[in-house]
Amino acid sequence: MNxxxxxxxxxxxTPRRGWFHSWYDFDPAHAGDDLAQIAGLGLDHIRVFHLWPLLQPNRTMIRGSAVDQLVQLVDLAGEAGLDVLVDGVQGHLSSFDxxxxxxRSWHHRNVFTDAEAIEAQAELLRVLGSALAGRPNLIGLQLGNELNNMVEHNPVTAGEVDRYLDTLLAAARQGLSGGRPGLLATHSAFDAAWYDDDHPFTPEASARKGDVTTVHPWVFSSDCARRYGPRSPQVLHLAEYGVELAKAYAEDxxxxxxxxxxxxxxxxxxAADAPHFAxxxxxNAxxxxGLWGVTWWSSHDVDRSLADYPELxxxxxxxxxxxxxKPIAHALAGTVAxxxxxxxxPQPRTTALAxxxxxxxxxxxxxxxGYFEAWMRLRTEGVRPxxxxxxxADDASYLDARGITEVMGRPGSE
Known part of the structure; x- marks a missing residue:
C-alpha cells in the first residue's frame, strides 16, 4: 500500500451484478472479480456501502450475518491489494433512500433528532467499527454516504446536525478503538453543504468534524457543466476548487x-470528453x-436491466x-501511474481570494x-488562488501558517 x-x-x-441490491444474495466470487478489475487499474483503495435496512432491520437488532458479509468484502479487497473505507449508514445511494x-410510516422517527434513532445508529457504528478494526487494509469508518440527502424527510437545524455528527463520530471512534493507530472516523455531505443557502449541514461541520474533510465536487451541482461547458476551466478545476474552499473553513x-x-x-x-475530464x-486536484487523495465515482455502470435510475x-x-x-478507465489509470x-x-498558494x-x-x-466566478477567473489567468x-483575511499568523502573502478582495477594499 502507499x-x-x-x-x-x-x-x-458499485457492484457490477445487481448494484447494491447484491447484498441480498452476496456472492464473494462476483465481488472478487470486480475487485480484481479495480486493482488492475493500479488503484489502491475502495469505498464500500452496505444497506442500512439489511444491517439493522429493527432498532435493537443488528444482523451478524450482514456484518460478516461486510467483513468478508473487506478481506476480499485486501486479497486484491486494496485498502477500504467503509460507510456505515446507507441511507442514500444514487437517488434511492x-x-x-x-x-418510517407508523413508526416514523427523525433520524437526526430522535434520541433513540440516534443511539441505534451509534450502536451500528460501534458494532461495525469493532468488527472491522483489526483488518490491516481498513482505512476507517465513515458515518454514511451523504447523510445530508436525508434532510428532505427529516427536518433538522444546523445545531442539531452538529450534535448528531458529534455523537456518531464518537461512536465510530469507540468502535475503531481496538484497531491500529491512524484509522479514520469521517463523515460526508453532498455539495449542498457548501453551496446551498441555509442548508442545515454546514461547511464548518464538514471542515471541522471528523479526521479529514471530505468533498464531493459534482459537475451537475448548481448545473456547473451545463452552465459553463464540459471542457471549461470551471469544470476541469472544480475538484481543485472544492479542496481549496474546504481548507478555508478548517480551523486546523x-x-x-x-x-x-x-x-x-x-x-x-x-463520453468523448470523459477521459480528458478525468x-x-x-x-488539477x-x-x-494537503490533499489526501481522490476516489472516483464509480467502479461499474448500473446495469440497464435495473429500472428507474436517473439517466446519469x-x-x-x-x-x-x-x-x-471504458476509455475513462484507461485515462484514469494512466494519470494515476x-x-x-x-x-x-504542491507549493503554497501565496495569493488568496477572500x-x-x-x-x-x-x-x-x-x-x-460571484465568488466562484471570481476565483475561476483568477485561475484561468494563471494565478493559483x-x-x-x-x-x-487580516489574521497574520493564520495567513503565515498557510503560506499566504497576499489577500485579494478583502471586505471594504477596492
Missing part, C-alpha cells in the same frame, strides 16, 4: 482534504497541498455493466455565484 504521505487514488465500489422500517491549517466523490456523468460530461481533474447513474462507471474497461511515477510537490458570506449567502461560492474566509 505510504502515509503519498496521494491515494481509488474508486467507490434506504430507511429501515422502524424509521494542516487538515487533509479528500476528494471522495467526483465523476463524469453523461450528458453533463459527454485526467485534468486528477492533475493534485496541485493542492447508468454511465458513471469506469467499467461498463459487462465488465469491460504518471502521478505515482512523478509525485506532485470569501465574504454567511450561512444564508453561501451560494456565492457555488457555480454561478487559495480561499480565505473574510474573517481571517
Amino acid at each position: 505510504s502515509a504521505t503519498a496521494l491515494r487514488f481509488g474508486v467507490n465500489y 434506504f430507511y429501515p422500517e422502524w424509521t 491549517t494542516g487538515r487533509a482534504v479528500w476528494v471522495q466523490e467526483t465523476g463524469a456523468p453523461e450528458p453533463h460530461i459527454p 485526467r485534468q481533474t486528477l492533475l 493534485s496541485g493542492c497541498a 447513474e447508468y454511465t458513471l462507471g469506469l467499467f461498463d455493466s459487462s465488465g469491460s474497461a 504518471d502521478l505515482r511515477r512523478e509525485p506532485p510537490a 470569501l465574504d458570506c454567511t450561512a444564508s449567502t453561501r451560494s456565492v461560492s457555488g457555480p454561478g455565484g 487559495a480561499v480565505v474566509l473574510a474573517a481571517r
